[in-house]
Amino acid sequence: MGRYVIRRVLQFIPTVLGTMFLLHYLTSLGIQLTGNPVRALFGDRTPTPAMMAALSERLNLNDPCLTQTGNPCIGLFGERLVNIAQWDFGISLTGQREVTDIIGAALPYTIRIALIGFVFEAFVGILAGVLAGLRSGGFLDYFVKISTTLIIAVPIFVLGIVIREFVAVKFGNQLRADPNFPEIISRGFLAAGYKPDYPWASLFIPGLVLGATSLAVTARLTRTSMVENVRADYVRTARAKGLMPRRITGVHTLRNSLIPVVTSLGVDLGVLMGGAVVTETIFNVPGIGRVAAQSARTGDASVVIGIVTLAALIFLVANLLVDILYAVLDPRIRYE
Amino acid sequence: MTTEAPVKSPSTARFLSQLDMTAPPLEVRNLHVEFHTTSGEAHAVNGMNFVLSQGETRAILGESGSGKSVTAQAIMGILDSPPAKITHGEILYRGVDLLKLSDEDRRRVRANHIAMIFQDALSALNPVFTVGFQLGELFRKHRGMSRQASKAKAIELLDMVKIPAAKQRVNDFPHQFSGGMRQRVMIAMALALEPEILIADEPTTALDVTVQAQVMGLLSELQREHNMSLILITHDMGVVADVADSISVMYAGRVVEDAPVADIYARPAHPYTKALLESIPRVDLKGQELAVIKGLPPVLTNIPPGCAFHPRCRYAKDNCKVPPEPPHYDVDVNRVAACHYWREVIES
Numbered sequence: 001m002g003r004y005v006i007r008r009v010l011q012f013i014p015t016v017l018g019t020m021f022l023l024h025y026l027t028s029l030g031i032q033l034t035g036n037p038v039r040a041l042f043g044d045r046t047p048t049p050a051m052m053a054a055l056s057e058r059l060n061l062n063d064p065c066l067t068q069t070g071n072p073c074i075g076l077f078g079e080r081l082v083n084i085a086q087w088d089f090g091i092s093l094t095g096q097r098e099v100t101d102i103i104g105a106a107l108p109y110t111i112r113i114a115l116i117g118f119v120f121e122a123f124v125g126i127l128a129g130v131l132a133g134l135r136s137g138g139f140l141d142y143f144v145k146i147s148t149t150l151i152i153a154v155p156i157f158v159l160g161i162v163i164r165e166f167v168a169v170k171f172g173n174q175l176r177a178d179p180n181f182p183e184i185i186s187r188g189f190l191a192a193g194y195k196p197d198y199p200w201a202s203l204f205i206p207g208l209v210l211g212a213t214s215l216a217v218t219a220r221l222t223r224t225s226m227v228e229n230v231r232a233d234y235v236r237t238a239r240a241k242g243l244m245p246r247r248i249t250g251v252h253t254l255r256n257s258l259i260p261v262v263t264s265l266g267v268d269l270g271v272l273m274g275g276a277v278v279t280e281t282i283f284n285v286p287g288i289g290r291v292a293a294q295s296a297r298t299g300d301a302s303v304v305i306g307i308v309t310l311a312a313l314i315f316l317v318a319n320l321l322v323d324i325l326y327a328v329l330d331p332r333i334r335y336e
Numbered sequence: 337m338t339t340e341a342p343v344k345s346p347s348t349a350r351f352l353s354q355l356d357m358t359a360p361p362l363e364v365r366n367l368h369v370e371f372h373t374t375s376g377e378a379h380a381v382n383g384m385n386f387v388l389s390q391g392e393t394r395a396i397l398g399e400s401g402s403g404k405s406v407t408a409q410a411i412m413g414i415l416d417s418p419p420a421k422i423t424h425g426e427i428l429y430r431g432v433d434l435l436k437l438s439d440e441d442r443r444r445v446r447a448n449h450i451a452m453i454f455q456d457a458l459s460a461l462n463p464v465f466t467v468g469f470q471l472g473e474l475f476r477k478h479r480g481m482s483r484q485a486s487k488a489k490a491i492e493l494l495d496m497v498k499i500p501a502a503k504q505r506v507n508d509f510p511h512q513f514s515g516g517m518r519q520r521v522m523i524a525m526a527l528a529l530e531p532e533i534l535i536a537d538e539p540t541t542a543l544d545v546t547v548q549a550q551v552m553g554l555l556s557e558l559q560r561e562h563n564m565s566l567i568l569i570t571h572d573m574g575v576v577a578d579v580a581d582s583i584s585v586m587y588a589g590r591v592v593e594d595a596p597v598a599d600i601y602a603r604p605a606h607p608y609t610k611a612l613l614e615s616i617p618r619v620d621l622k623g624q625e626l627a628v629i630k631g632l633p634p635v636l637t638n639i640p641p642g643c644a645f646h647p648r649c650r651y652a653k654d655n656c657k658v659p660p661e662p663p664h665y666d667v668d669v670n671r672v673a674a675c676h677y678w679r680e681v682i683e684s
C-alpha cells in the first residue's frame with residue numbers, strides 16, 4: 001500500500017507540471033496571437049503608450065517573449081509556478097484586486113453548492129442504482145432507467161431554469177405568501193437565489209440541480225455494476241455458504257460494485273466545479289462559477305486563468321485521492 | 337476439530353428432528369430444471385435420478401451443457417431464479433425434501449450440511465476480502481463466534497488443507513495465492529462447518545496437471561477423515577477411475593447410465609458411455625486418431641423425441657426416434673442404463 005501511494009504521488013507531480021504548462025502555454029499563445037490583453041480594458045478609448053506600459057508592467061505582461069508567436073516563455077512559466085505555490089495568482093485586469101482575494105471570497109459558495117450536489121448525487125445515485133440493479137427488469141429498474149435518461153438528455157441550463165421558475169419562484173412564492181409557513185423552507189430551501197441569511201438552505205436547490213446529471217450517471221453506473229456482480233461467481237459462493245441475503249448483497253456484492261462508482265464519483269468532484277458556472281449563473285450565487293462567467297464577459301483574463309488553474313488543481317488532487325481510495329477498496333491494485 | 341454448538345432456532349431444531357439418519361445422505365428423484373430464455377424453455381435437467389450412499393464418492397460425468405452444474409446448484413438451492421425454475425422432483429437430504437423447506441431452513445442446510453466447491457477458485461472467492469475473512473465469516477455467522485476465535489479457526493482450516501505458513505497467509509487476498517492454493521482455500525471453506533455432503537464441481541479442471549493430482553489427493557483424504565459423502569462432477573474419466581465408487585453418466589439433463597466404477601469401465605452398457613470411454617487418450621493406442629463423439633449435444637430448447645442421443649448413436653433403430661424415452665433398464669442389481677439395446681452394447 002505504502003509503495004503504491006508513493007508511486008502515485010510521484011506520478012502526480014509531472015501531471016500537475018504538465019497541466020500547468022499547458023495552461024500557461026495556451027495563455028501565452030493567446031497573448032502572442034491577439035496582442036496585449038490590457039488594451040481590451042480601455043474599450044473604445046485609445047490608451048497612451050505610457051499608460052499601457054505602466055499597466056503591463058504591473059500585470060507582468062512586458063516580457064518580450066509574449067510578442068514572439070510560439071515562444072513557450074519558460075521564464076514566465078517558472079515565475080508563475082513559484083507564484084502559484086505561494087498562493088499568488090496575480091492581479092485582476094479590471095478591478096486591480098488580487099485574484100486570490102476574488103477567488104477566496106467566491107469559493108465558499110461554490111464549495112457549499114458542490115458539496116450539496118455531491119452528497120445528493122452519491123447518496124441518491126448509489127441507492128437508486130443498487131435498488132434497480134438488485135431487481136433488474138423490475139418496475140424500479142425501468143423507473144431509474146427512464147428518469148436517468150431524461151435527466152441526462154435535458155441540458156443543465158434548461159433543467160435549472162425550469163426548476164427555478166416552477167419550484168423556486170411559482171411554488172416558493174405561494175408558500176412565502178403564507179405568513180405561518182416556516183421561513184426556513186419558504187425563504188430558505190425554496191429560495192430562487194442565494195440568501196445570505198440562509199447560507200446553506202438557499203443553496204439547496206442549486207446544489208440539487210448541479211448534482212442531477214452526475215446523479216443520473218452514478219445511478220446507471222451503480223446499476224450496471226450491481227447487475228454484473230449479483231451474478232458473479234463469488235456471490236454464488238456466498239450463497240453456497242448459507243449467508244443471509246442481506247449480508248450477501250450488503251457486504252459481498254456491494255463492496256465490489258462500488259469500486260468503479262467511487263472512481264467516477266471522484267472525477268465528478270471536478271465536473272461539479274465546472275458545472276457550477278451554469279448553475280451559479282442561473283441561481284445568482286456569487287461563487288467562482290459566476291465570477292468566471294462574468295470575468296470572461298468583461299475580458300478579465302487574469303481572473304479566468306486563475307479560476308481555471310485552481311479548478312485544474314482541484315481536479316488533479318481529487319483524482320489522486322480517488323486513486324488512493326481505489327487501492328483501499330481493491331486489493332488487487334494495492335499489491336500490483 | 338471441535339465445534340461449538342450451532343445457534344439453533346426452533347425451526348432449525350424442528351428440521352434437525354425430521355432428519356432420518358438411516359436414510360441415504362442424498363437422493364435426487366425425477367428432478368426437472370428449466371431455464372426461461374428468449375428462444376423458449378431450455379430443459380437443462382430432465383428427470384435426474386441418483387442416490388448418494390453414506391461415505392460414497394459418486395462421479396457425475398457428461399459433456400459440457402449436460403446439466404451437471406445445474407443439478408449441483410439445484411441441490412444447493414443456489415440456482416439463479418429467474419431464469420431457472422425447478423418444475424418437478426424431490427431432493428431428499430436424509431429423507432427430508434429440501435425443496436419443501438422454508439428459505440431460512442434451506443439457508444442453514446448450506447455449508448452446515450451440504451457444501452460445494454466450484455471450478456474456478458479465483459472467481460469463486462471474493463477478490464476484495466482476505467481469505468481469513470471469508471473463512472472466518474462462516475464461524476461468525478453460523479456459529480456466533482467472535483472475530484478472534486473465527487480467525488483462529490480460519491488458520492486451523494488453512495493448516496488442515498496444508499497451506500504453509502497459515503498464520504501469515506490468513507491475511508492474504510485470494511489473488512496472492514497460486515491456483516492450487518486457492519482451490520485448497522475453497523476446500524477449507526467448504527469443510528469449515530463439517531458438512532455431511534460435499535459437492536465438488538470440476539474442482540481441478542482449472543489447474544495444472546501436476547497440481548490436479550495433489551488437490552484430488554487432498555480431497556479424497558479429507559473425505560475419508562471426515563466421513564463425508566462426495567459428489568464429484570467432472571469430464572475427466574481419468575480422475576473418476578482413481579477416486580469414484582460409482583458413476584452417473586448424464587446426457588441432455590438425464591442419467592443415461594448409473595453403475596459402479598469398475599463395471600462401467602469394463603463393459604459400458606450405454607452407447608454414450610462407450611463413446612466417452614473411447615474418447616479418452618490411451619497410452620497403448622498412441623499414434624492412432626482419437627475417437628470423438630460425432631455430432632453435437634442437443635439444443636436444450638428442442639431435445640430430440642425418444643432417446644435424446646439417437647441422432648448421434650450408431651446403435652440407433654427406428655423405435656429410438658419416437659417417444660417414450662428409453663426407461664432405466666436394470667443391467668445388474670446396482671446398475672441401470674437408459675438404452676433399448678443395452679444388451680447389444682454391453683456385448684460388443
Ligand SMILES: Nc1ncnc2c1ncn2[C@@H]1O[C@H](COP(=O)(O)OP(=O)(O)OP(=O)(O)O)[C@@H](O)[C@H]1O
Binds near residue numbers: 378399402571
Ligand atoms: N443462468 C443460466 N441461464 C440460462 N441457461 C443456463 C443458465 N445456467 C445454465 N444454463 C443452461 O443449462 C445447461 C446446462 O448447464 P450446466 O452448467 O449444468 O452444464 P454442465 O454439464 O455443468 O457443463 P460444463 O461441463 O460446461 O460445466 C446449459 O446448456 C445452459 O444453456
Ligand code: SF4
Binds near residue numbers: 649
Ligand atoms: S436407445 Fe437407441 S438411440 Fe438411444 S442410446 Fe440406445 S440405441 Fe442409441
Ligand SMILES: [Mg+2]
Binds near residue numbers: 404405406537
Ligand atoms: Mg458445469
